[in-house]
Amino acid sequence: MKGWSGRYLYIDLASPDKLKFVNIPQEDLVKFVGGRGLAVKLLWDLNKPGVDPLTPENHLILAVGPLTGYPLPSSGKMVVASKSPLTGGYGDGNIGTRAAVELRRSGFDAVVIKGRAPKPSILVLDRGKVSLEDGSEYWGLTTDETEVRLKKRFGEDSAVLSIGPAGENLVRYATVISEFGRSAGRPGMGAVMGSKNLKAIVIRGQEEPEPFNREELVKLGAEAYRKVKESPGYEFWCRQGTMATIEWSQKNSCLPTYNFSEGVFDAWESIDGYIMESMKVRVKACPYCNMPCGNVVKYVTSTDKGEAELDYENVAMLGSNIGLAPLNKVAHINLMADRYGIDTISLGNVLGYVMELSEKGLISERVEWGDYSKIKELVEQIAYRRGFGDLLAEGVMRIASKIGGDAPKYAVHVKGLEVSAYDCHAAPGMALAYATSPIGAHHKDSWFIAREVRMGRLDYLPEKAEGVAWLQNIRGGMFESLTTCRLPWVEVGLDLDYYPKLLTAATGYTYTWEVIHEVANRIYTLIRAFWVREYAVAEVRWTYEQDLPPVKWFTQPLTKGPFKGVKLDLDKYMVMLRHYYKVRGWNEDGVPKEETLRKLGLDFAIGTLKQLGVQLS
Ligand code: PTT
Ligand code: SF4
Numbered sequence: 001m002k003g004w005s006g007r008y009l010y011i012d013l014a015s016p017d018k019l020k021f022v023n024i025p026q027e028d029l030v031k032f033v034g035g036r037g038l039a040v041k042l043l044w045d046l047n048k049p050g051v052d053p054l055t056p057e058n059h060l061i062l063a064v065g066p067l068t069g070y071p072l073p074s075s076g077k078m079v080v081a082s083k084s085p086l087t088g089g090y091g092d093g094n095i096g097t098r099a100a101v102e103l104r105r106s107g108f109d110a111v112v113i114k115g116r117a118p119k120p121s122i123l124v125l126d127r128g129k130v131s132l133e134d135g136s137e138y139w140g141l142t143t144d145e146t147e148v149r150l151k152k153r154f155g156e157d158s159a160v161l162s163i164g165p166a167g168e169n170l171v172r173y174a175t176v177i178s179e180f181g182r183s184a185g186r187p188g189m190g191a192v193m194g195s196k197n198l199k200a201i202v203i204r205g206q207e208e209p210e211p212f213n214r215e216e217l218v219k220l221g222a223e224a225y226r227k228v229k230e231s232p233g234y235e236f237w238c239r240q241g242t243m244a245t246i247e248w249s250q251k252n253s254c255l256p257t258y259n260f261s262e263g264v265f266d267a268w269e270s271i272d273g274y275i276m277e278s279m280k281v282r283v284k285a286c287p288y289c290n291m292p293c294g295n296v297v298k299y300v301t302s303t304d305k306g307e308a309e310l311d312y313e314n315v316a317m318l319g320s321n322i323g324l325a326p327l328n329k330v331a332h333i334n335l336m337a338d339r340y341g342i343d344t345i346s347l348g349n350v351l352g353y354v355m356e357l358s359e360k361g362l363i364s365e366r367v368e369w370g371d372y373s374k375i376k377e378l379v380e381q382i383a384y385r386r387g388f389g390d391l392l393a394e395g396v397m398r399i400a401s402k403i404g405g406d407a408p409k410y411a412v413h414v415k416g417l418e419v420s421a422y423d424c425h426a427a428p429g430m431a432l433a434y435a436t437s438p439i440g441a442h443h444k445d446s447w448f449i450a451r452e453v454r455m456g457r458l459d460y461l462p463e464k465a466e467g468v469a470w471l472q473n474i475r476g477g478m479f480e481s482l483t484t485c486r487l488p489w490v491e492v493g494l495d496l497d498y499y500p501k502l503l504t505a506a507t508g509y510t511y512t513w514e515v516i517h518e519v520a521n522r523i524y525t526l527i528r529a530f531w532v533r534e535y536a537v538a539e540v541r542w543t544y545e546q547d548l549p550p551v552k553w554f555t556q557p558l559t560k561g562p563f564k565g566v567k568l569d570l571d572k573y574m575v576m577l578r579h580y581y582k583v584r585g586w587n588e589d590g591v592p593k594e595e596t597l598r599k600l601g602l603d604f605a606i607g608t609l610k611q612l613g614v615q616l617s
Helices: 026-032 035-046 098-104 143-154 189-195 214-230 234-251 273-279 312-318 327-340 344-359 372-383 396-403 428-436 449-455 462-482 487-492 498-507 513-537 570-584 594-599 604-611
Strands: 007-012 020-023 060-063 077-083 090-096 110-114 121-126 129-134 159-162 176-178 182-184 198-204 280-284 294-300 305-310
Touching: 007 129, 026 035, 026 513, 035 060, 035 077, 035 090, 035 110, 035 462, 035 513, 060 189, 077 098, 077 182, 077 189, 090 098, 090 176, 090 182, 090 189, 090 513, 098 159, 098 198, 110 121, 121 143, 143 159, 143 176, 143 198, 143 327, 176 189, 189 198, 214 234, 214 487, 214 498, 234 273, 234 294, 234 312, 234 487, 273 280, 273 294, 273 327, 294 327, 305 327, 312 327, 312 344, 327 344, 327 372, 344 372, 344 396, 428 449, 428 462, 428 570, 449 462, 462 498, 462 513, 462 570, 498 513, 513 570, 513 594, 513 604, 594 604
Parallel strands: 007 110, 121 198
Antiparallel strands: 007 020, 060 077, 060 110, 077 090, 121 129, 159 176, 159 198, 176 182, 280 294, 294 305
């Protein structure tokens, strides 16, 4: 077998001496490719249906793909996946870090972690040797302190993934952090690690698996690197990276503002890409990337100073969405989130939500829009689950149900995952993309708004549903399984046709576009089957209602900007949603049909779902 290692490491933290090296059937590798595809297959097979995500029985999976770590753009990415403690469904995140490359060089396509260590621990994969080390001295440290100390102990050439206090304290939207500003697993992958008493994973590999056709792979990779550099958008991308999206979102009235009440923010120019450029001190890149976008700024406020790596999502959610400006204050909150290991997107939602509840008198706690010192206090309370922070650490969905009354009307989430940074009052296609994303409301699978701006914002066309599914297949199906960064294609227009060719050169299997779409359809359908299974065990019937965007976008129109007065229309949205189900081969409730499961080679899911009483027609 070429291009893959062909096995995964299985470790139960309660008995680490019994670790296993498990061969992966070649058929599974070809059918699921790697990364997210491999992760969902392993989760389906290994997780007992209905397992509580924060118990030892849940599995945490790190997975790379057949392009990870080869010399081609931008191949230093990996997937971290598990059953999510925030949503109760499938959860994952994609992180750019040397840990991806080192894992690939360790001789595994995935690492599967079960159980709970009796005391805080560090999992070490060091050039073929696997061990579980005492991590007590690191428990309580922030992610940056942990990484610095672990590198001192295990060598500067080792790569580190760690959790901060938020993961330790089981904040439901805690993430896994690497390299002081790379974050993975919005739906609480850090909390899953914390529940296992696993403070960090240290990886140092030796040799990558041999590709099927190295000469072709290197040739295509070199050509693609050159095309990236020659792109007309290259220079500006290297200046602003994702931060240019602040201006774009403001102009297109989708910049999340005041808990997704508006799409424009009066102070947007004080948090935009040009301000970021004036504060920038250096740029960081993921491994094997020649279009670096990790913009690190130096900031000073009247009380704080430091350096933080900024991205659009972070700045929109911790800026306009909570009424905070200028950028130096936003940068400090971003840094706090990275150090504690909290997802910035969910954090910005939670803070915006309690600000709106406070404004409407629905909670007794006073939290004003943009109140910098109160925000800092709350972020710390969340990370340590102190006082009011204990409720906020549960995420928007649970806060809403705890408070009750009118509170759920203002809760912005899908399936429990808070919405990322695009307001959808005037973007029905993007709303559909959030509502059908396989992890809850995240833009990574289908950034449909960029197309919607070109094709018309206010239509509810069936073509939009088809476009959402197509984009999901490319972004969430192909890129998440390869695993490489999608931004060379999205941002500087690298020809998509490189990817099937690279995949074929790496593995020796002919991956045509038809095959790639079939793989992606298989992955989306198995992820959906996983959600349906978990809901069925909890005796909750899966219906189309799980695929509705936040109610706020249907009920409270925008009050400013070019789309003033606009809100979503439920009847028209339902027409798009039904068309989306048809495209995917799912029934009117959004459940995969038996014939679809068979067609995609997912027959193994049919019996389980039927036994649970799920209708597959
Ligand atoms: C991703 C999500 C994003 S998406 C951002 S900014 W973005 C937020 N970043 C956070 C952060 O930082 N710190 C923190 N404490 N929480 C954060 N939460 C948010 O997490 C990221 C880049 C970006 S920057 C994007 S769009 C692209 N995402 C890719 C993807 O998903 N897949 C893929 N194949 N390629 C991608 N390339 C780009 O990578 P999650 P990263 Mg992240 C500080 O992990 O869980 O998927 O959530 O991965 O290494 O930080 O790179 O405007
Ligand atoms: Fe990482 Fe940015 Fe390069 Fe993608 S474009 S690999 S996120 S540095």
